[in-house]
Amino acid sequence: MRICVLGGGVIGVTTAYFLARDGHQVTLVERHADVARETSHANGGQLSYNYVAPLADPSVLPKLPHWLFSRDAALRFVPRLDPRQWHWCVAFLRACTRARSRATTEELLGLGFLSQRLMHEIVARETIDFDYVRNGKLVVFRDRDSFDGARRQADYQAQFGSEQYALDGAACVALEPALAHIGGEIAGGIHTPGEEAGDCDRFTRALARAAQREGVDLQVATEFSGLKTQGKLVEAAMTSAGAIEADAFVVCLGIQSQPLLGSLGVSVPVYPLKGYSLTLPATHATGAPRVSVTDAHHKVVYAPLGERLRIAGMVDLTGMSAHADPARIALLTRQARETFPDAGDYDAAQTWTGLRPATPDSKPLIGATHYRNLWMNTGHGALGFTLACASAQLLADLLAQRSLPINGDAFSPRR
Template sequence: MRVCVLGAGVAGLTSAYQLARDGHEVTILEGRDGAALEASFANGGQLSYSYVAPLADPSVLPHLPAWLLQSDSALRFVPRLDPQQWRWCLSFLLACRGERARQTAIEMLQLGALSRATLHDLVQREAIDFNYVRNGKLVVYRDANAFDAARRKMAYLQTAGSDQRALDAAACVALEPALERAQPLLAGGIHTPSEEAGDCHRFSVALADVLKTRYGVTIHYETPVHSFVTERGSAVAVRTPQGEWRADAFVVALGNGSAPLLRELGMRLPMYPLTGYSLTIPGAPGQAPRVSVTDLHRKLVYAPLGERLRIAGMVEIAGMHVAQRERRLALLKRQAQEIFPDAGDYAKAQTWCGHRPATPDSKPLIGATPYRNLWLNTGHGALGFTLACGSARVIADAIAGRTPPLDLGAYAWQR
C-alpha cells in the first residue's frame, strides 16, 4: 500500500519507519528544509518513560494562581483573543479531575513502556548515533511536603510497574556528585534507573537517512501540505505547491500544523501550542551531571548529550506568539546556574524556543478519523521523543488491521 506521512518530525519519521518495515511504499512530505526542525529540534532530551503523567492533575490546581501571575513562573498564561486558547484551557481544567487524571497516568505509562521497548528494538536493528544513554533519572525536590507527596505517588505508580526509589539529599549527591553545591536546597529525590536520554534532532536526522537508504522511503522537504482532496469519505490526495500527491492512506503527524490542516475537513483537534525553551551548553568535565536530572521546583530538566548538556523547561500558554524570548531564556540560564553553577560554559549556550503541540489531557491523538484512510499521530506535547516509537507502533498496527498492544480508544480523536 502507498502511505503518505505528513511531517518529518520524530512522530512522522518513526511512523514511516514502522510502516516501511511492514512493507508499505512510504512517502514523507515536510514543509521545512530538513528533518525535526520544529518541536523535535532541541527538546529536553530526556526519554522519561516513567514520568509521563499528565500536566492536567488535581495537584496543579492550588498552584495555578501563582504560576500564572508570577513573571518568573515555570507556567505562564498569556491571554489572547483566541477562542481556541480558551477552549483548551477549559478542557485542561476539566481534565484535572482526580479519577480521569489517574486513568490518564496509567494509559500514558502503558504507552511509555511500549515506546521504550520499540525504541530498544530500533536501536538494536539500526546503526543510529544520537548520544543515546541509559543513565537513569533523578527528580529532586526542594520542598519536604512535595517530596512526601512524590513518595506516595511513587508507591501508586509502582503498582503499574514503575521502578523507582526515594533518596534523601545526601543520597542524591552520592548518586549525582554535580549536585553537591545544591545539597542545602534539597529535601530529597526520586530515582528511576530505567530512564534514558538522547538527542532527538540527531536521532531524527539519522533515522531519515536510514529510511531513505535502507527502506526506500522518499522524503520531500520544502513541500508544505495546504489541503486534502477527498472523495466519498476517503482522502485521495494532498495539495502542495509542487502539485498533488496521491496515496492509499495518509498519516497526519504535523504537530501544530495538524489542527489547521484538518479544520477544513470538519475536524477540530483539541490541540494548542505550548511554548518551551532550552539551552545547550558545552559540559564541564567532572562538573556536568551524568544522570538526567529534573528540578521539580523550577520545572527544569537536565540531560547529558555526549559532551553537551541540554537544559530545558517552562510552559507558556500563549499560542504561536513569543513576546519575551530573550527574557525567558535569561531566566532559564539563571535558574540553571542556581543548581548547577559549574556544569558548563553558559556563555556559549545555544538557545532554542519551540512550540509543543499539546492536548488538554496530555495524551497524543493516535488512530482513525471520519475519513477511512486518514490517520492521526500528533499532539504529543513535551513528550514527543519519549512516546514517538510507541505511537508509531500503534498507528502502524491500526493501519495494517492488527490489534494494537494498547487500547486505541484511549488515544482517539474525540475520546
Template sequence: MQVCVLGAGVVGLTTAYYLARDGHDVTVLEGRGGAALEASFANGGQLSYSYVAPLADPAVLPHLPAWLLQRDSALRFVPRLDVQQWRWCVSFLLACRTHRARRTAVELLALGALSRDALHALVHDEALDFDYVRNGKLVVYRNPVEFERARRRMEPLVAAGVEQHALDAAACVALEPALADAQPLLAGGIHTPSEEAGDCHRFGVALADVLQRRYRVTIRYATPVSELVAPNGSVIAARTPRGDVRADAFVVALGNGSVPLLGALGVRLPIYPLTGYSLTITAPPPRAPRVSVTDLHRKVVYAPLGGRLRVAGMVEIAGMDPGQRVARLALLARHAQEMFPAAGDYLAARTWCGHRPATPDSKPLLGATPYRNLWLNTGHGALGFTLACGSARAVAEAIAGRTPPVDLAAYSLRR
C-alpha cells in the same frame, strides 16, 4: 499499499519506519528543509517512560493563580483573542478531575512502556547514533513535604516491581556529584535507574537516513502541504507547491500544523501550542551531570547529551507568539546556574524556543478520523520523543488491520 506521512519530526519519521517495515511504499512530506526541525529540534532530551503523568491533574489547581500571574513562574498564561486558546484552557480544567487524571496517567504509562520497548528494538536493529544513554533519572525536591509525598507515592510502585529509590540530599549528591553546589537547596530525590536520554534532532536525522537508504522511503523536504483533497469521505491527494501527492492512506503527524490542515476538512483537533525553551551548553566533566535530573520546583529538566548539557523548561500558553523569548531564556539560564553553576559556559549556550503541540489531557491523538483513509499521530505535547515509537507502532498496526498493542480508543478524537 502507498502511504503518505505528513511531517518529518520524530513522530512522523517513526511512523514512516514502522510502515516501511510492514512493506508499505512510504512517502514523507515535510515543509521544512530537513528532519526534526520543529518541536523535535532541541527539546528536553529525556526519555522518561515512568514520568508521563498528565499536566492536567488536581494537584496543579492550587498552584495555578501563582503560576499564571507571576512573570517568572514555570507555567505562564498570556491571554489572547483566540477562541482556540480559551476552549483549550476550559478543557484542561475539566481534565484535572481526579478520576480522569488517574485514568489518563495509566493510559500514558501503557503507551510509555510500549514506546520504551519499541525504541530499544529500533536502536538494536538500526544502530542509530544520537547520544543515547540509559543513565537513569533523578527528580529532586526542595520542599520536604513534597519529597515525603513523592516517597509515599513511590512505595506502591516499588511493591509492584518498579525500581525506584528515595534518596536524601547527601545521597543525591553521592549519586550525582555535579549537584554538590545545590545540596543546601535539596530535601531529597527519587531515582529511577531505568530512564534514558538522547538527542531528538540527531535521532530524527539518523532515522531519516536509514529510511532512505535501507527502506527506500521517499522524503520530500521543503514540501509543505496546503490542502488535503478529500471528496466522498476519503483523501485522494495531499496538495503541495510541487503538485499533488496521491496515496492509498495518509497519516497526519504535523504537530501544531495538523490543526489548520484538518480544520479545513471539518475535523477539529483539541491541540494548542505550549511554548517551551531550552539551552544547550558544552558541559565538560566532571562538573556536568551524568544522570538526567529534573528540578521539580523549577520545572526544569537537565539531560547530558555526549559532551553537552541540554537544559529545558517553561510552559507558556501564549499561542505561537515568540515575543517573550529573551526574558524566558534568561530566566531558564538563571535556574540552571542555580542548580549546576559550574556545568559549562552559559554565556555561550545555544538557545531555542519551540511550540509543543499539546492536548488538554496530555494524551496524543492516535488512530482513525471521520475520513476512511486518514489517520492521526499528533498532539504529543512535551512527550513527543518519549512516546514517538509506541505511538508510531500502534498506528502502523491499525493501518495494517491488526490489533494495536494499546487500545487506540483511549487516544481517539472521540475519547
C-alpha cells in the same frame, strides 16, 4: 498500500519508518530542508518513560493564580482573544480530576514502556548515533510536601511496573555529585534507574536515513497546503511539489495539525505550549550531571548529550508564536547557573524555543478520523521523543487492523 505521511518531526519520521517496515510504500512530506527543524529540534532530550503523569491534575489548581500573575512562574498563561486557547483551557480544567489523572497515568505508562522496548530494538537494529545514554533520571525536590507527593506517585506507579526509589538529600548528592552546590536545599529525590536520554534531532535525522533505506520517499522542502477529498475519502495531499495521491494519509504536523485540518471539520484539540532550551559545551569533568536531573522546584530538566548539556523548561500558553522571550531565557539561564554553577560555559549556550503540540489531557491523538483513509498521530505535548516509537507502532497496527499491544481506544482522536 501507498501511504503519505505529513510532517517530518520525530513523530512523522518514526511513523514513516514503522509503516515502511510493514511493507507499505511511504512518502514523507516535510516543509523544511531537513527533518526535525521544529519542535523535535532541541528539546529536553529525556526519554522519560516513567514520568508521564499528565499536567492536568487536581494538584495544579491551587497554583493557577501564581501562573496567571507571576512573570517568573515555570508555567505562564497570557490570555488571548483566541477561542482555541479558551476551549483548550476549559478542557484542561475538566481533565483535572484525580480519577482522570490516574487513568491517564496508567494509559501513558503503557505507551511509555512499549516505547522503551521499541527504542531498544531500533538501537540494536540500526546504526544511529544520537548521544543515547541509559543513565537514569533523578528528580529532586526542594520542599517536603512535593517530595511526599512524588513518593506517593512512585508507590502508585509501582503496580504498573515503574521501578523508582526515594532518596534523601545526601543520597541524591552521592548519586549525582554535580548536585553538591544545592545539596543543602534538597528535601529528597526520586531515582528511576531505567530512564534514558538522547538527542531528538540527531535521532530523527538518523531514523529518516534508515527509513529511506527501507524505501521511504522523503520529500523535504515541500509545503503541504491541504487535502483533496471526495465525500469521506481523501484522494490527494496538495503540496508545493504537486498533488500526492495515496491510499492512506497520516497527519503528523505537530501544532500545525489543527490549522491544516480544521477546514475539513476534523477536530484536533492541540494547543501550543512554548518551551525553551539551552545547550552548552559541558562534560561530567567540568561539573555537569551524568544522570538526567529534573529540578522539580523550577520544573527544569538537565540531560547530558555527549560533550554537551541540554537544559530545558518553561511552559508558556501564549499562542502560536515561537518568538523567544529574552526574559524567559534569562530566567532559565539564571536557574541553571544557580543549580549547576560549574556545569559548563553558559556564555556559549545556544538558545532555542519550541511549541509543544499539547492536548488538554496530555494524551496523544493516534488513530482514525471520520474520513475513511485519514489518520492522525499528533498531540504528544511534552513527551513526543519519549512516546514516538510506541505511537508509530500503534498507528501501524491500527492501519493493518492487527491486534494492539495496548489499549488503543485510550488514544483515539474520537475519544
